[in-house]
Amino acid sequence: MYDVIVIGGGPAGLQAALTIGRMHRTVLLLDSGEYRNGTVEHAHNLLTNDGRSPAELRRIARDELAAYDTVKVRGASVTAVSGALGDFSVTAAGGVERARRLVLATGMRDELPAVPGLAEQWGRRVAQCPFCHGHEFARQRVAILIEGEHSLMIERMLRPVVASALIAAPADVARVEEAGEGLALTLAGGGVEHVAGIFTAATARQRAPFAAQLGCALLPSGGVEVDPLGRTTVPGVYAGGDMAHLAAVPGPMVSLAAAIASGQLAGASAVRDEIMA
Template sequence: MKSHDGSERKRKEFIVYDAIIIGGGPAGLQAALTLGRMHRKALLLDSGAYRNGTVPHAHNLLTNDGRDPAELRRLARAEIAAYETVEIQDAVAAEVARTDSALVVTVDGVPLSTTAVILATGLADDLPPIPGLGERWGDRVANCPFCHGHEFAGQRVAVLNAGDHAAMLAAMLEPVASEVLVIDPEGVRDVGDAATGLRLHLDDGTTEDVAGAFVAPTSRQRAPFADQLGLERQESGAVRVDPFGRTSVEGVYAVGDMAHPDHLPGPMASLAAAIAAGQLAAVAVVQADAQVRAASPS
């Protein structure tokens, strides 16, 4: 793994990467590992902002169930460091543009040229405006029952703001929790701590103590690159991709929960799914590169 300083910036303007990966979560890290194993020159840009940044323990990931997401990223970086063709830079990409001959990613005012871009920037979540809810997001307040449901086994939980999916979410949690309360978030004044987990203060003056609460947030693209490139979107707001992460713009791939292939009902908020998507996009990048090499005169 190579680092960068100011003395390298001028040199980097002339470097052509096989791929630039934007996003240092599981999807981006897996893409980097796959490209490294195939000796492709890749740069991973990590802004340090993660959708699961407030989550103390990641779950439902084979061999890593319960591990701190930050530790997962540290271990992944250590593995990637063994592959000399992959660089990781802690930096924020400002812009991605397509020219006639290449894709250009601008970082710290420096344009970097690449034949492929893998977007792994994820989504950002907007929660209902209930005081106290955001401070507990990722711990006692969660979205995914597969990732956080078991931790409330045998306890009382609440479902807030799930809309048309409230009944389904409650039914999914019934075998896990001792009781599932479906509560209209508009009737919740604030959320505080209780000995058993959370205390919901309701507008009617009553309270409900629960071990945890599940909320369906409103999600949006964390980064501006889908708009900058004019990528086709699904109704979900996620970027439309094929099974290999290819978008509507040639050479641009989208992976993780920011992407939504046609064969799925929505973007998948899952570490395992993100890792799989990152690998498939990297495979597609390598195959596209191989096609160009095969067609070139030897």
């Protein structure tokens, strides 16, 4: 019986495990090896680590966790969760593990517009966050493939950064192909436009079903509802990272820094609630 099981080995889960481990509570982190930023070559907008690869950040974090005797990290995909406060069961490769509390940090998966070639460039020359990827296209031409007024907001954010922006609906583009140091967009109405990169809007879905299996409330965004201390609506279950957010905001802040902060909050709350019980 662990004090806490953390499901998810991204920044939120790793930070939650570190926070719990530093309080000498027993914690098992289960990492499926699948990450939302798995195709991203360089992480940005993260103080002291701007430009480092996400894979390297995870490696460093796991090395740090190895220094704590009460922390175990296992590469395993979870298939089911059940139980209640004081006795949760987590089924993964290798058997069933039990814990008094759970931290969910399984993240989201992105569904891109159905434009041929777009997915192959996702996380490289196709992105959705100007804060994380805008500077890399400084003084170059980009395309914004987003429906409605959201495209205008992205364009205004990028004005001081890029040379110019082509705004089009995804349906206006027949395909995207790599072309030299940039991308070629074949338009549905004919013609080809060349850009350095593309910003688009992905639809985020829960990567794992565990919050639903446990009965955690979901928000209209598809995120798991948490309170200001990272607690879900199910006692003993906490959530961090981009899979969860407060009901008062429309969605999560999708960034490594925000994920780390929420993971620390979830881990600290799990320890605090243990001693307050």
